[in-house]
Amino acid sequence: MIFIELVLQNFGPYCGRQIINLNPKIDAKNSSPIILLGGMNGGGKTTLMDAIRLALYGQRAQCSTRGNLSYNDFLTQCVNSQTDPTEDTRIELAFEHIENDKPVQYRIVRRWTINPKDGKDQLGILDANEWLDTALANIWDEYIENLLPLGISNLFLFDGEQVKELAEQESPPLIVVDAIRGLLGLELAERLGVDLEILVNRKRKELADTKELAVLEEIEQTLNLQQDEYQEIENKLKALTENLEDVEKKQQEALNKFISEGGKIAGDRSQLEKQKHERNAESESARLAMRELAADVLPLALIEPLLNAAYLQGEKEFRHQQAKTAQDLILQRDQRLIDLIHQLAIADDQVDQIHKFIDHENQSLEQDTTGETWLLADTETLHQLDNVIHHYLLYTKKTAQDKLTLLQTQEEEIIAIERQIQTAASPEDYQRLVDELQEAQKEVGEAKANCEIAKRRLYELEIEIRNTKKSLETYTDTNIKRQNKEHIIISAAKVQETLKIFREKLTLRKLNKLEVEVTECFRYLLHKSDLVHRVAIDTNTFSLSLYDLNGQPVPKHRLSAGEKQLLAIAFLWGLARVSGRRLPVAIDTPLGRLDSSHRGNLIERYFPSASHQVILLSTDTEIGKKEVETLRENEAIAREYLLKYDSSTRQTTVIENQYFW
Structure with a gap:
């Protein structure tokens, strides 16, 4: 099957x-699988996917924006806002497929x-x-089920959110489970089992006498009432769950309002x-410590230069006093030296030289002893002054600075706390x-309680229905079967048992093939080929389990978010391959949270090989300049389009032969 053309007229944001x-197909000889459509978020990419689904399945289509709308309301919602009331909204999808070994084309309008x-x-x-085929239109739902069944359509028409959901869930x-069952053919065996049960019940009624028929009908009526109540409670639980989500949202809004309007701060006021x-x-305390410092030696810091000058002057006077004392002793010694020289009868010229030398030295010593002496400080006083200047005063200044810094910090914190108190609610x-x-919290509590009551009632009904069915089977076994062992009833039981075995074996055979395909696809997409050796699929829940080369389980939490997405894509790819159907693949927002390495694997390995036709709907941040150039170099792109959205008119225009780059 190949999609040939999609025509949108006044549909969603597409005007005209x-x-x-x-x-x-690029020409008669060449073709490339990828049709690339680029558009920003809100530009109409998802609308194109909805248009394809709507064209194929009509009222049964699982469109993204339909929700709980009736089909009439949904169609009205899809009409472009600028469309004249008398104009048509129109979707056309032309496709080609093989019928009786020949290619045929149809256009859905x-x-x-x-x-x-x-x-x-x-x-x-x-x-x-372009001839209207009325007969085919009358049976279109049955016809399209043979080409692309609705149950498996999500394996071929999917979006990044579906991949994200599949990647994050354990099962x-x-x-997707319904699509898997449809793909594996399991629903056929289940449907046949249900049909056989209906047939057996009819035969039981035919074979039962009046009294037994009344009892049988009473049991069946009880079963129907229980099933009706179960359906009613199930619908009620769905509504209660939606209400719980609403009141939880309301509670969060109340909490946000409580915080933003100062309620939290008011609660913390004390x-x-x-x-x-x-x-x-x-x-x-810091101020008191600073006052104590001010009462000690700290004020002397104001006259620290004068203290230093006084200390220097005292030392200078002390040295002068020492020099003066030494001068008297030296003069006495000089006189004795001169007397000795005269006694030694040294030559007169040499004596004169010695006299000149001694006079010169005495003049220098005299200069050192001259100077004003007004401080008259003793040694003990100078020592105390030295301790004050170089020890006590330095320590006191540092302590005062520390206290001042601490005081400033405390004052800033006090100002900040006062500001918080001022913003508190009255x-x-x-x-x-x-x-x-509290009202919002009360509503949440009541909603949760109602949900719990509904769940408990559902559980009770499940037990009651199971017991009623068991009573029905027991009654039939002990009465009708004992009275009449018709071939249909006996054979139907055997067939049902055979169907059960057949379903189990079919499931195992199909799942084994699916495991091989998913493993091959995942290892092909994953750049760490030694991380996973085998992917196993549970026969009941269809959840995936990973094993390494040694057969040891690989926990899913070891996978990065990108690797989990690759696993989800490999799962969908493997399912599509197992289906054996040559169908187009359309992917909306395909790359999600993948890193550059995983993106490269997806660009080079998955998109060109996913199908013979791959329709990619991407933003500029997913398939960017580098990725699109890679696809172009590999000749994987057949056509490119840009969905240009005008926010002022809220309209989208399709530009051909153009992408973001």
């Missing part, structure tokens, strides 16, 4: 008629107005010659006041915020 050629007639679209199926979501009191006490506002928060 816009045509997108999806044919991977769905059109409607703002208020669709009978709440439905008008479906037309055109053949290659696949229900929609603690803040205590902190402020402690800081004030610490500040006062007592009246605080009480209002507390009441609102």
Whole structure:
């Protein structure tokens, strides 16, 4: 199957008629698998996926924006906002597939107005010659189920959110499980088992007498009532769960409001006041310590230069006094030396030289002893002054500076605490915020309790239904079977047992093949080829388990977020390959949280090989300049489009032969 062309007319953000050629054939001889459509978030990429689903399946389509809307409301919602009420909204999807060993082409046309007639679209199926095939349109749902069954369509038309959900959950979501069952053919055996049970019940009624029929009908009526109640409680639980989500959101909003309007700070006011009191006490302690320092030697720091000058002057006078004392002794010694020289009868010229030398030295010594002496400090006083200047005063100044820094820090903290107290809500506002928060918490508690009650009732009903079914089987076994062992009833039981064995063996055989395909795909996409040797799939939950080369389990938490996404993609890829169907693959926002290495593997290995036709809907941050150049170099892209969204008009235009780069 190949999608040839998609036409959108007044659909979603696409105003007017816009045509997108999806044919991977470039010319008669050449083709490339990838059709690349680029667009920013909100630019209409998901709308294209919805258009393909809507064209194929109509009212049964699982579109992203439908939610719980009726089909009529959903079609009305899809009409472009600028569309004239009299104009049609139209989707056309042309595709080609092999029928009776020959290629045939059809064009699906769905059109409607703002208020669709009978709440439905008008479906037309055109053949290659644009002739309307009314007969095919009447059985279209059955026909498309043979080409691309709705149950497995999500394996071929999926988005990044689906991959993300599949990657983060331990077991696949229900929609993927249903697709797997459809792909493996398990629903056929289950459906046959249900049909056989219906047939057996009919035969039981036919064979039972009046009394037994009444008892049998009473048991069946009880079973129907229990099943109806179960369905009602299940629907109620769904509504209660949605209500729980709403009240939890309301609770979060109340909490945010409580915090933003100062409720939290008001609740902590006493603690803040205590902190402020402690800081004030610490500040006062620092001030007291500074006053004690000021009462000691700290004020001398103001005249520190004068103290230094006095100390120097004292030392200078002390040295003068020492020199003067030494001068008297030296003069006496000089006189004795001269007397000795005269006695030794030394030559007169030499005596004169000695006299000159002694006179010169005495003059120098005399200069050292001259100077003003006004301080008259003794040695003990100089020593005390030295200790004050070079020890006590330095320590006191450092201590004072530390206390001053501490005081500044405490004052800044006091100011910050006062600001917090000022932003606190008033007592009246605080009480209002507390009441609102408590009311929201009360609603959450009640919603959780209601959900729990509904879940408990569902559990009780499950037991009651199981017991009723057992009673039905027991009654039939002990009464009807004993009275009449018709061939159909006996054979049906055997067939059901055979079906059970067949289903188990079919599941194992199919899953073994699927495990091989998923393992091969994952190892092909993963750049760390030695991390996982085998991927195993649980037969009941279809959850994945990983094993290394030695057969030891590899915990999923060892995988990075990107590797988990690659595993999810490998799972979807393996399912598509096992299906044996040559179908197009369309991927919305394909790269998610992958790093550059994993992106490269996906770009080079998965996209060109995922199918014969791969439609990629990407933003500029997913398939960027580097990635698109790689795809172009590998000749993997057949066509490129840019979805250009005008935020002022809220309209999207499709530009052909263009991407972001």
